[in-house]
Amino acid sequence: MKWSWKLGRLAGIDVHVHATFFILIAWIVLSHWRAGHSLASVVTGVAFILTLFLCVVLHELGHALTARRYGIGTRYITLLPIGGVAMLERMPRDPKQEIAVALAGPMVNVVIALGLWGWLAAVNALVPADQLSVAGGPFLERLMVVNIFLALFNMLPAFPMDGGRVLRAILTMRMGHVRATRTAASIGQGLALVLGLFGLLVNPFLIFIALFVWIGAAAEAGSAHMQSALSGVTVGQAMLTDFHAIAPNDTLARVIELTLAGTQKDFPVMAEERVIGVLTQTDLLQGLRAGGEHSTVNEVMQKDIHNADIAEPLDAVMEKFQTSECRLVSVTSSGRLAGIVNLDNILELLQFQEILQERET
DSSP: OTTEEEEEEETTEEEEEETTHHHHHHHHHHHHHHHHOOHHHHHHHHHHHHHHHHHHHHHHHHHHHHHHHTTOOEEEEEEETTEEEEEESOOOSSHHHHHHHHHHHHHHHHHHHHHHHHHHHHTTOOOOGGGOOSSSSOHHHHHHHHHHHHHHHHTSSSTTSHHHHHHHHHHHHHHOHHHHHHHHHHHHHHHHHHHHHHHHHTOTHHHHHHHHHHHHHHHHHHHHHHHHHHTTOBGGGTOBOSOOOBOTTOBHHHHHHHHHHSSOOOEEEEETTEEEEEEOHHHHHHHHHHHOTTSBHHHHOBOOOOEEETTSBHHHHHHHHHTSSOOEEEEEETTEEEEEEEHHHHHHHHHHHHHHHHHHO
């Protein structure tokens, strides 16, 4: 994710923080200073929000480690002002597994809350329930309440909340994945409208949450639509067969000529009739800045290449684009290069299919 910095690794997963997270920290500092004009108050406020986001990281780690049990990796975890995001390589196709992955996060918050409750009860430090709140009270009591709130809030039946994924998984058992996703997305967007209305009347912050829910639900619906459209389509139907390949010892000046002479932006790099790398337009521009047009392709190309068989389902190739930084996949037939495919090809194919489906209906 752009504008993110790596904090470290946890259980083999990179943890990043987004630049906008520091806006939240600044707001906490300012609000506590205005309220108490005390450095101690500011330090306590910042310490609380950092501890809270440690719980958020553990919440996302719950998703990631449960997904790992089903053979699904996690690219990274990113902290945002509104929470955290565990970028899984994909969601489980088995509804029961999806429910397990979705529930793992809120269950972490429940375990944290129970642990804090047990500790506070053991040291006889629990305060009456009517004195507990998210905004006020002793540090550990507030942390306990916030974890309960996080567990409940994430179980709202709306994408991209965990409850929305549980709802989708349950509906999938009855009506199929695509229809279930559309239904769950519609419910989520309806809930977003309600949250937005409450935000206008009660708390403006709810408007931002409503916008987040609306966009998340729309993204899930769009993803399901794409999966449906690509169902049954092979890589061979979307690949480019009229393309240029380049050699590792070609200069960047040669690549510029090919780029300006046509519409191709990404090039497979071949040696001895075998694809050994990929040169994207981004690689080309970075290479020109670093070494000029006389630099060779071998110096700037990407060597982490992805291949697909011509008969492979196109939706499987889409997963390769989504789970890596690659922009181009080489397509082989009987071990020989037959074509290339990139996201532009796939999006063009989707547009054509949508128009043809509209004419048929």
